[in-house]
Amino acid sequence: MIIVFTGKGKGKSTSAIGQGVRAIGQGKKVLMIQFIKSKEFFSGEDKAVKKFSRKFRLIKSGKGFVGIMGDKLSRNIHQKAAKKALEKAKKAILSKKFDLIILDEVNVALSLRLIKLKDVLKVINLSLKGKDIILTGRGAGKELIKRADLATEFKEIKHPFKKGRVAKQGLEF
Numbered sequence: 546m547i548i549v550f551t552g553k554g555k556g557k558s559t560s561a562i563g564q565g566v567r568a569i570g571q572g573k574k575v576l577m578i579q580f581i582k583s584k585e586f587f588s589g590e591d592k593a594v595k596k597f598s599r600k601f602r603l604i605k606s607g608k609g610f611v612g613i614m615g616d617k618l619s620r621n622i623h624q625k626a627a628k629k630a631l632e633k634a635k636k637a638i639l640s641k642k643f644d645l646i647i648l649d650e651v652n653v654a655l656s657l658r659l660i661k662l663k664d665v666l667k668v669i670n671l672s673l674k675g676k677d678i679i680l681t682g683r684g685a686g687k688e689l690i691k692r693a694d695l696a697t698e699f700k701e702i703k704h705p706f707k708k709g710r711v712a713k714q715g716l717e718f
């Protein structure tokens with residue numbers, strides 16, 4: 546099954562992790578590949594998935610937030626990282642190691658044109674081998690949503706950032 550979590554609301558990655566926990570509960574193995582978040586960006590899920598280390602693996606493949614939050618890396622570096630993440634996804638789908646593969650923030654990598662839609666579609670179409678795939682991130686395009694078996698749009702109604710509050714540890718990272 547191909548699942549897309551998109552939209553401007555909070556909770557897309559968190560929902561994907563929740564699906565991963567559900568899969569673990571059913572004896573499945575999960576891989577989450579993060580396309581934007583880097584090893585330097587520590588978040589709550591880093592610690593949490595270590596507790597599931599035999600069943601839930603997290604790979605941070607990104608180089609950080611692209612063009613924001615003090616990013617000084619070249620676009621080329623971000624593109625190479627996103628392409629490597631997609632290659633890791635392809636290998637994971639073709640392997641027999643994981644039942645659920647989460648491509649976290651892949652929609653953002655697509656909207657920033659770090660990777661091409663045709664390449665992502667080729668990779669997710671490999672899921673016919675029995676793998677479930679979740680694609681997260683804002684801005685999922687119509688073609689990706691059309692390809693999905695299930696798509697959910699997260700809508701922001703209210704967010705504390707608009708009042709100048711910073712991200713809260715344990716809830717937003």
